[in-house]
Amino acid sequence: MSDGVIHSIESMGLVDGPGIRTVVFLQGCQLRCRYCHNPDTWALCSSKAGRMSPQELVRRLNRFKPYYGHSGGVTFSGGEPLMQKEFLLEVLPLCRAAGIHVCLDTAGCGTGGYEEILSNTDLVLFDVKHYTDEGYRCVTGRERAQSLEFLETAQRMGTPLWIRHVVVPGLTDGAAHLAGLREYLRTLRNVERVELLPYHTLGVPKYETLGIPYPLEGVEPMQAEPLKHWQQIMNEDLEK
Numbered sequence: 001m002s003d004g005v006i007h008s009i010e011s012m013g014l015v016d017g018p019g020i021r022t023v024v025f026l027q028g029c030q031l032r033c034r035y036c037h038n039p040d041t042w043a044l045c046s047s048k049a050g051r052m053s054p055q056e057l058v059r060r061l062n063r064f065k066p067y068y069g070h071s072g073g074v075t076f077s078g079g080e081p082l083m084q085k086e087f088l089l090e091v092l093p094l095c096r097a098a099g100i101h102v103c104l105d106t107a108g109c110g111t112g113g114y115e116e117i118l119s120n121t122d123l124v125l126f127d128v129k130h131y132t133d134e135g136y137r138c139v140t141g142r143e144r145a146q147s148l149e150f151l152e153t154a155q156r157m158g159t160p161l162w163i164r165h166v167v168v169p170g171l172t173d174g175a176a177h178l179a180g181l182r183e184y185l186r187t188l189r190n191v192e193r194v195e196l197l198p199y200h201t202l203g204v205p206k207y208e209t210l211g212i213p214y215p216l217e218g219v220e221p222m223q224a225e226p227l228k229h230w231q232q233i234m235n236e237d238l239e240k
């Protein structure tokens, strides 16, 4: 049995998938996104993280089930939830058996087992860090191939996708970048929704606490308003 290493659990999440959801933040991430607001989830093992067996977690989810209604459920987030493959392989089928809708909030950079994981996942919130190899490297400090492997598996299996993209001033903003993103998203299948997320600075104090230099020092938060137009046209593309 594989326990999950859990950073935290949010019981009434409203922004990580449809309906009211329990969001389970798992430890571990190989990426180093310059705008990451959860650097405290990077380490796979942390003295501050809790451990929970798949059965314990599903018992807890069952208690929340009355709040889920028709559309809610559980979202596994992080960190990068795919870093805890063994835990997911045990807990996801248990969620399924309990009739709990499963979302995976991921950048697609884990340690394999994707087909089996996706066969027990209802929806993937897929974080497109960048649509070019060079841009991906610049945003995350890692290569893009891993995330493409996950995405290709999800495409092949027909898993519904909600695409997310963080828009950062000077890094992933501007008309040319967003037009390029739009073209890229047109090449993907099974996309149900696109969400453009404005960069914010709420995670900065965590860097100070951890003693890590903040990579985007001085970059102002992104305004949400200018992104609405782009988000609208990207979602309109999905209807055609």
Ligand code: SF4
Residues within 6 Å of the ligand: 029, 030, 031, 032, 033, 035, 036, 037, 038, 039, 041, 078, 079, 080, 107
């Ligand atoms: S994938 Fe998420 S948790 Fe990992 S570094 Fe990027 S923003 Fe942070």
